Amino acid sequence: MSLSFKKSQAAYEEAKKVIPGGVNSPVRAFKAVGNHPVFIQSGQGAHVTDIDGNELIDYICSWGPLIFGHNDKAVQEAVLSAVQNGTTFGMPTEIETTMAAKIIELIPSIEKVRMVSSGTEATMSALRLARGYTGREKIVKCGGCYHGHADHLLIQAGSGAMTFGVPSSPGVPENIAKETLTATYNDIASFKQLFEAYKDQIAAVIIEPIPGNMGLILPDQGFLEDLRTLTEANGTLLIFDEVISGFRASLGGAQKRFNIMPDLTCLGKIIGGGLPVGAFGGKAEVMDHLAPFGEVYQAGTLSGNPLAMTAGYTTLCELQKRDPYTQLEEKGKQLKEGLEEAAQKHGVPVSINHLGSLLTVFFTDQPVHSYADAQTSSTEAYRIFFESLLAEGIHLPPSQFECWFISTAHQDSDIEATLKAADHAFKAVAEAGQ
Numbered sequence: 001m002s003l004s005f006k007k008s009q010a011a012y013e014e015a016k017k018v019i020p021g022g023v024n025s026p027v028r029a030f031k032a033v034g035n036h037p038v039f040i041q042s043g044q045g046a047h048v049t050d051i052d053g054n055e056l057i058d059y060i061c062s063w064g065p066l067i068f069g070h071n072d073k074a075v076q077e078a079v080l081s082a083v084q085n086g087t088t089f090g091m092p093t094e095i096e097t098t099m100a101a102k103i104i105e106l107i108p109s110i111e112k113v114r115m116v117s118s119g120t121e122a123t124m125s126a127l128r129l130a131r132g133y134t135g136r137e138k139i140v141k142c143g144g145c146y147h148g149h150a151d152h153l154l155i156q157a158g159s160g161a162m163t164f165g166v167p168s169s170p171g172v173p174e175n176i177a178k179e180t181l182t183a184t185y186n187d188i189a190s191f192k193q194l195f196e197a198y199k200d201q202i203a204a205v206i207i208e209p210i211p212g213n214m215g216l217i218l219p220d221q222g223f224l225e226d227l228r229t230l231t232e233a234n235g236t237l238l239i240f241d242e243v244i245s246g247f248r249a250s251l252g253g254a255q256k257r258f259n260i261m262p263d264l265t266c267l268g269k270i271i272g273g274g275l276p277v278g279a280f281g282g283k284a285e286v287m288d289h290l291a292p293f294g295e296v297y298q299a300g301t302l303s304g305n306p307l308a309m310t311a312g313y314t315t316l317c318e319l320q321k322r323d324p325y326t327q328l329e330e331k332g333k334q335l336k337e338g339l340e341e342a343a344q345k346h347g348v349p350v351s352i353n354h355l356g357s358l359l360t361v362f363f364t365d366q367p368v369h370s371y372a373d374a375q376t377s378s379t380e381a382y383r384i385f386f387e388s389l390l391a392e393g394i395h396l397p398p399s400q401f402e403c404w405f406i407s408t409a410h411q412d413s414d415i416e417a418t419l420k421a422a423d424h425a426f427k428a429v430a431e432a433g434q
């Protein structure tokens with residue numbers, strides 16, 4: 001089987017005339033896999049239908065939000081019902097309070113929460129709050145972690161930046177970049193050095209507790225605990241960016257799964273149920289420094305938008321009701337084991353990281369615990385693998401350094417079809433001498 005994507009190719013040519021690079025977010029452009037993107041017509045469950053009429057098994061799931069797959073009935077019905085009342089008011093609605101209470105119920109460390117419209121806004125706002133609260137200016141992030149595209153966070157930012165070979169971006173002023181210090185994920189000594197060198201100057205450490213933007217990396221035993229102890233001892237706020245891990249690592253995020261309480265948490269993706277939403281929350285004592293009663297300014301015309309709140313709230317309630325985590329973990333494991341077997345059969349070295357419904361196949365012969373380990377992967381092997389799978393109707397993320405997202409809608413038959421195509425794809429990688 002080899003699918004044709006002629007209409008997508010033509011649509012991409014048209015898009016490039018009016019949209020920079022033809023896309024509204026860089027990784028969608030397939031630049032890292034040397035091809036043109038697939039244009040989507042519709043989605044249902046674990047499948048998307050593209051404009052050429054191909055039905056593809058989707059492991060992007062909108063980069064994480066769609067934990068129930070596309071067009072989930074409960075979410076769709078709730079949004080259709082909410083839209084009858086109007087789409088936005090810029091005045092308070094009760095669904096915002098209901099949503100906040102649900103987040104507080106689910107995420108252990110959050111006592112108060114403010115809604116925004118993207119993950120980028122959540123991390124940007126959390127850092128301003130941390131700086132305003134501590135009166136300090138420097139922040140620490142890890143190389144390879146992505147926290148959205150705000151200036152001070154676009155430093156060694158993984159994913160897009162990694163595959164595009166741009167460590168930071170033109171347009172980020174040096175004066176801002178120099179306030180961002182970088183440490184190494186899973187290496188507590190690298191944090192200790194920064195705390196010694198910049199004593200009493202570090203407002204916050206922001207980290208993906210389970211990084212998903214250099215491919216999936218898991219925390220080594222004790223690493224997050226040590227980071228909690230270190231930040232607390234230095235009067236520095238610990239910010240967990242759970243935009244991916246929230247409601248995916250567990251219903252209470254990575255913090256619940258590993259039982260480590262950050263001071264602030266950033267959320268996004270799943271929390272919007274497929275609409276544009278982000279949130280940041282934490283201790284009431286810190287959150288109360290926000291305007292209007294506090295002095296740290298933060299705002300948004302569409303923040304807490306009733307349609308987005310409805311989609312998000314319905315998703316969180318459905319997660320509670322359906323409790324899909326054991327089932328998702330099992331599906332992920334099935335996929336990982338099947339992929340490992342297929343790779344081994346064709347003598348292709350891979351290292352597969354998996355947690356719950358997240359998975360990355362690194363084309364390297366060493367275990368991947370860090371950004372440096374991830375960078376030993378063969379992006380050429382990934383490109384061949386990706387292309388071979390797409391030709392058979394399996395849509396992976398178009399970059400080595402991303403997570404595959406599994407949803408509750410992925411059936412055994414989808415996983416079987418994926419493994420069958422992967423067998424051919426690993427063979428193609430082996431034949432290319434990768």
Ligand SMILES: *Cc1c(COP(=O)(O)O)cnc(C)c1O
Nearest residue numbers: 118119120146147148243244268
């Ligand atoms: C996607 C992502 C963001 C940014 O969220 P946007 O909604 O794309 O702005 C921030 N942090 C992490 C960990 C993410 O994966």
